[in-house]
Amino acid sequence: DAEITQSPRHKITETGRQVTLACHQTWNHxxxxxxxxxxxxxxxxIHYSYxxxxxxxxxxxDGYSVSRSNTEDLPLTLESAASSQTxxxxxxxxxxxxxxxxxxxxxxxxxx
Amino acid sequence: xxxxxxxxQALSIQEGENATMNCSYKTSIxxxxxxxxxxxxxxxxxxxxxxxxxxxHSGRLRVTLDTSKxxxxxxxTASRAADTASYFCATDDNQGGKLIFGQGTELSVKP
Numbered sequence: 001d002a003e004i005t006q007s008p009r010h011k012i013t014e015t016g017r018q019v020t021l022a023c024h025q026t027w028n029h030x031x032x033x034x035x036x037x038x039x040x041x042x043x044x045x046i047h048y049s050y051x052x053x054x055x056x057x058x059x060x061x062d063g064y065s066v067s068r069s070n071t072e073d074l075p076l077t078l079e080s081a082a083s084s085q086t087x088x089x090x091x092x093x094x095x096x097x098x099x100x101x102x103x104x105x106x107x108x109x110x111x112x
Numbered sequence: 113x114x115x116x117x118x119x120x121q122a123l124s125i126q127e128g129e130n131a132t133m134n135c136s137y138k139t140s141i142x143x144x145x146x147x148x149x150x151x152x153x154x155x156x157x158x159x160x161x162x163x164x165x166x167x168x169h170s171g172r173l174r175v176t177l178d179t180s181k182x183x184x185x186x187x188x189t190a191s192r193a194a195d196t197a198s199y200f201c202a203t204d205d206n207q208g209g210k211l212i213f214g215q216g217t218e219l220s221v222k223p
Contacts, residue, residue, distance in 0.1 A: 031208070031209050033210070033211075035213075040215070041215070042200065042213050042214055042215035042216055043155075043200070043213040044213075045210065045211075045212070048210060050208055050209075058210075090154055090155070092154075092155075094209050096208075096209055097142065097204070097208060097209045098142065098143055098160070098162065098204070098209075099160075099209065100145060100157035100160055101145075101155075101157065101202075101209075101211060102157070103147075103154030103155040103156070104154050105152075105153050105154045106152075106153070106154055
């Protein structure tokens with residue numbers, strides 16, 4: 001069965017460090033998304049991609065970057081981790097317009 | 113910015129009762145989707161309703177959409193303890209499949 005996997009599931013790191021969260025999907029979807037989920041804010045879009053070599057900024061993109069070198073993967077990088085980036089991060093993919101998004105189980109990131 | 117606002121924020125009912133959650137949004141949409149999230153897990157898609165549809169059913173789920181009022185409702189009939197989860201509405205803003213999520217309704221179904 002097709003799936004979308006995130007790794008690691010949990011990570012603790014220190015402020016100022018670079019952190020990369022992995023997202024891998026086997027749906028062969030063109031569209032991929034990164035969200036963060038915080039109490040009181042719901043899910044907020046960080047970055048998204050509509051295909052290889054395409055990346056776009058979402059609502060809360062400052063301090064984050066993504067790259068899309070193939071269909072399956074969209075890694076999310078925190079260039080210099082800040083305590084405000086402590087959150088649960090979700091990756092999702094979809095086949096396109098009017099299609100549902102499929103989510104991974106998230107990465108819980110704590111920045112001390 | 114949040115597009116969808118959900119009401120209520122929390123709902124507690126007994127098994128067998130119906131649960132109704134509401135979602136309001138601000139701008140025109142291509143479609144509206146409902147998702148469920150169990151504790152510690154990712155979101156799971158439940159149902160998608162397009163802007164030209166008014167009602168849609170899937171098993172015990174019934175979704176309505178009123179584009180004139182910019183609102184939607186999700187009804188879960190004959191609820192079960194396993195329905196305990198957070199429920200989110202999300203709107204497709206007509207820009208390529210990008211979704212904007214509401215803050216969710218936390219549903220607790222007591223056995």
